[in-house]
Amino acid sequence: MSRIIAKAAIRGAHRMVERAEDALAKAIEAKGKDAEVAYPNTAYYLPIMYLFLGQKVEKLGDLEESLQEARKLLRKVPNDELWLPYLGDTLDCGVATLIAEEAIEALKFVTGPTPVEGIWLSFTDDGILRTQGIKLVDGRMPGFAAVVGCTATNEQAVQLVRGMQERSILVFMAGHTNGRAVAEQLAEADIEMNWDTFLVPYGKEITAAVHALNFAARSAMTFGGIVPKGLKEAREILLYNRNRVYAFVLAIGGDDDVPEDQVITDEKYATAAGAINFGFPVISDVNIPEILPTGICTYEHVVANVTMEEIVTRAVEVRGLTIKIEKIPIPVPFGAGFEGERVRKEDMYVQFGGKYSDGFEVLRMKSMDEVADTRIEVIGPEIDEMTEGEAYPLGVVVEVAGRNFQEDFESVVERRIHEYISCANGIFHMGQRAITWVRISREAHKKGFKVKDFGEILLAKIHNDFSAIIDRVQVKLYTDAEKIKGSLEESRVIYRQRDDRIGGMTDEDVEDYYSCTLCQSYAPDHVCIVTPQRLGLCGAYTWLDCKASHQINEHGPNEPVSKGKCVDPVLGQWEHINEYISVKSNGNLTKFSAYSMLVDPMTSCGCFECIVGIMPEANGVIIVDRDHQGMTPIGMKFSTLAGQIGGGIQTPGFVGIGKVYITSPKFISAEGGIERVVWMPKVLKEEITERLKARLEDIGKPELLDKIATEEDAEDPEKLVEFLQKAEHPALAMAAMI
Numbered sequence: 001m002s003r004i005i006a007k008a009a010i011r012g013a014h015r016m017v018e019r020a021e022d023a024l025a026k027a028i029e030a031k032g033k034d035a036e037v038a039y040p041n042t043a044y045y046l047p048i049m050y051l052f053l054g055q056k057v058e059k060l061g062d063l064e065e066s067l068q069e070a071r072k073l074l075r076k077v078p079n080d081e082l083w084l085p086y087l088g089d090t091l092d093c094g095v096a097t098l099i100a101e102e103a104i105e106a107l108k109f110v111t112g113p114t115p116v117e118g119i120w121l122s123f124t125d126d127g128i129l130r131t132q133g134i135k136l137v138d139g140r141m142p143g144f145a146a147v148v149g150c151t152a153t154n155e156q157a158v159q160l161v162r163g164m165q166e167r168s169i170l171v172f173m174a175g176h177t178n179g180r181a182v183a184e185q186l187a188e189a190d191i192e193m194n195w196d197t198f199l200v201p202y203g204k205e206i207t208a209a210v211h212a213l214n215f216a217a218r219s220a221m222t223f224g225g226i227v228p229k230g231l232k233e234a235r236e237i238l239l240y241n242r243n244r245v246y247a248f249v250l251a252i253g254g255d256d257d258v259p260e261d262q263v264i265t266d267e268k269y270a271t272a273a274g275a276i277n278f279g280f281p282v283i284s285d286v287n288i289p290e291i292l293p294t295g296i297c298t299y300e301h302v303v304a305n306v307t308m309e310e311i312v313t314r315a316v317e318v319r320g321l322t323i324k325i326e327k328i329p330i331p332v333p334f335g336a337g338f339e340g341e342r343v344r345k346e347d348m349y350v351q352f353g354g355k356y357s358d359g360f361e362v363l364r365m366k367s368m369d370e371v372a373d374t375r376i377e378v379i380g381p382e383i384d385e386m387t388e389g390e391a392y393p394l395g396v397v398v399e400v401a402g403r404n405f406q407e408d409f410e411s412v413v414e415r416r417i418h419e420y421i422s423c424a425n426g427i428f429h430m431g432q433r434a435i436t437w438v439r440i441s442r443e444a445h446k447k448g449f450k451v452k453d454f455g456e457i458l459l460a461k462i463h464n465d466f467s468a469i470i471d472r473v474q475v476k477l478y479t480d481a482e483k484i485k486g487s488l489e490e491s492r493v494i495y496r497q498r499d500d501r502i503g504g505m506t507d508e509d510v511e512d513y514y515s516c517t518l519c520q521s522y523a524p525d526h527v528c529i530v531t532p533q534r535l536g537l538c539g540a541y542t543w544l545d546c547k548a549s550h551q552i553n554e555h556g557p558n559e560p561v562s563k564g565k566c567v568d569p570v571l572g573q574w575e576h577i578n579e580y581i582s583v584k585s586n587g588n589l590t591k592f593s594a595y596s597m598l599v600d601p602m603t604s605c606g607c608f609e610c611i612v613g614i615m616p617e618a619n620g621v622i623i624v625d626r627d628h629q630g631m632t633p634i635g636m637k638f639s640t641l642a643g644q645i646g647g648g649i650q651t652p653g654f655v656g657i658g659k660v661y662i663t664s665p666k667f668i669s670a671e672g673g674i675e676r677v678v679w680m681p682k683v684l685k686e687e688i689t690e691r692l693k694a695r696l697e698d699i700g701k702p703e704l705l706d707k708i709a710t711e712e713d714a715e716d717p718e719k720l721v722e723f724l725q726k727a728e729h730p731a732l733a734m735a736a737m738i
């Protein structure tokens with residue numbers, strides 16, 4: 001361990017703790033010890049204090065205690081006589097630094113000025129943590145990088161983050177080098193920075209780097225289900241991060257004119273020591289002393305002197321990220337980091353579908369001799385024959401053939417078209433089936449992107465992801481307003497037939513359900529049992545998806561589980577399912593009800609689209625989806641509820657579900673089903689309104705639609721009950737729920 005680094009880190013830690021103490025003293029003077037201190041929308045208090053101290057900081061007074069603990073962790077700066085050749089002291093100082101930084105950042109929300117300013121996003125709330133967390137779970141995101149400092153030129157900054165976006169690595173940015181920050185360079189280069197593009201600027205000061213670490217800490221608490229109480233749990237959380245969260249720090253030094261002591265400051269060394277506690281190594285382009293032996297990190301702790309061209313590749317190796325870089329023969333970069341990117345009207349070259357023209361996409365099974373593998377046909381004008389700013393029709397017809405392919409899989413593969421096309425840089429895609437909307441940006445056009453390239457993307461991705469069931473793929477792209485009509489009509493018929501076939505399938509029709517254990521990488525005891533009438537709680541896996549996934553990879557996360565003898569038809573329990581759960585939950589669970597939220601409900605990992613919660617006063621349940629930020633009538637926001645029911649435990653009275661399950665005839669049928677629903681957010685109600693109407697028609701109660709309250713009717717229990725009484729909601733007259 002380098003003495004120079006140890007000295008610098010320890011010096012930096014002392015300074016950071018002093019800064020925090022000053023900031024706190026000022027805040028207390030202005031607001032008093034009882035003033036509240038909190039980050040917005042989190043159930044984890046100040047996560048770093050919660051993690052390392054098990055402390056639930058709520059008031060300024062509590063922070064005094066946190067900083068006293070931080071001070072205890074500070075060690076003397078080693079001189080040449082006093083020298084311990086191990087990392088312990090430096091690492092303790094790293095923890096002290098993180099506690100101090102968390103205090104400084106949180107105090108900004110109390111005393112101002114607000115850290116959410118301009119390009120800077122500051123703290124990540126629990127809602128975003130969960131939506132992004134699922135990308136870590138399903139492998140869309142192999143890990144994250146915390147970039148500190150700035151590059152010599154703006155072009156280098158763009159190249160650096162493009163390199164990470166192409167590998168789907170999430171990028172956090174904090175700190176600056178001599179007054180200049182990489183996020184500012186990106187802003188100057190007009191790069192879109194937000195959670196959708198995987199580029200997250202936290203703050204200009206190095207203290208904002210703590211947000212990357214409190215994100216990591218909460219990931220472990222949310223998805224690993226670890227509740228911090230003291231040192232033992234803190235260790236577990238750090239180990240969890242070391243083993244499962246593939247993250248690293250890039251400390252970038254800027255250009256040659258930066259004074260030496262400004263390149264990597266003591267405070268940066270101290271923060272890096274904090275990150276090393278999480279097992280996140282530091283990679284730098286600067287000639288700083290290296291720490292190579294492995295110990296806390298899986299690999300080297302500090303790797304220096306790496307060129308900017310090499311730095312991403314080197315970081316990936318050091319941290320051991322598994323990355324599939326996709327080389328698709330198109331003229332624009334491709335990767336999950338571009339998936340959420342929008343193309344604004346001003347930046348658009350041409351568009352297709354939406355409300356402007358016909359647009360649809362369909363995937364069909366054909367016989368082997370009907371499909372000429374890798375053939376792409378553009379039927380109608382290519383982009384060179386189009387006029388800038390105009391809308392054109394676009395019909396995407398993908399025809400596949402494979403010995404193991406079944407008609408049922410058509411929709412499973414078709415649904416991926418959206419994701420595939422969105423991953424091209426400069427291409428925007430929305431919707432599916434006959435409601436697609438696509439834009440090609442001017443920049444993509446300038447690089448040479450053509451309509452035919454949609455075909456290239458689909459060929460490459462489908463061959464890559466579905467090689468076990470698909471042998472041949474060909475793509476037809478209709479851009480001719482007349483010629484598109486016939487195939488559009490044909491597709492509408494196919495969509496309808498499919499819905500009838502799949503929509504009509506019941507749990508009783510099948511012998512096997514499917515399991516999904518994908519989220520066990522985060523919630524080790526969690527298993528989803530997916531039935532035709534109850535999809536996985538993340539909303540992404542239906543019974544058919546699981547079936548297809550099993551065909552594609554029989555050792556994958558989805559396997560068929562035969563139901564066996566029915567134990568209880570009302571609760572929805574079967575002998576073999578229960579046996580399976582006992583094994584897969586590592587003996588922590590013994591029973592699972594498919595249709596009850598009160599008796600042995602299914603567990604929740606953390607990815608649920610919605611949470612159903614009991615509301616005894618109303619003798620019913622409320623449903624809240626993750627996009628709803630406001631309060632619910634049971635006195636808890638989505639984020640608070642999520643924190644309490646996640647992690648793979650059974651919490652009777654509460655259950656995480658996928659949106660589609662709400663309108664299933666099996667929706668909490670043991671408790672009386674859809675008639676129990678008394679409240680849901682307005683946006684959610686609107687989103688599912690068609691299916692909800694159909695379901696209520698089916699049970700002969702179409703009037704129930706207006707009796708389900710939203711936040712516009714009530715946000716607190718008294719008001720809600722009043723509303724329900726007035727509306728004569730059926731739940732009030734049903735058998736008591738508890």
Ligand code: SF4
Binds near residue numbers: 541
């Ligand atoms: Fe995770 Fe369940 Fe979705 Fe599978 S179905 S990805 S286990 S939430």
Ligand code: ZN
Binds near residue numbers: 538606607608
């Ligand atoms: Zn999950």
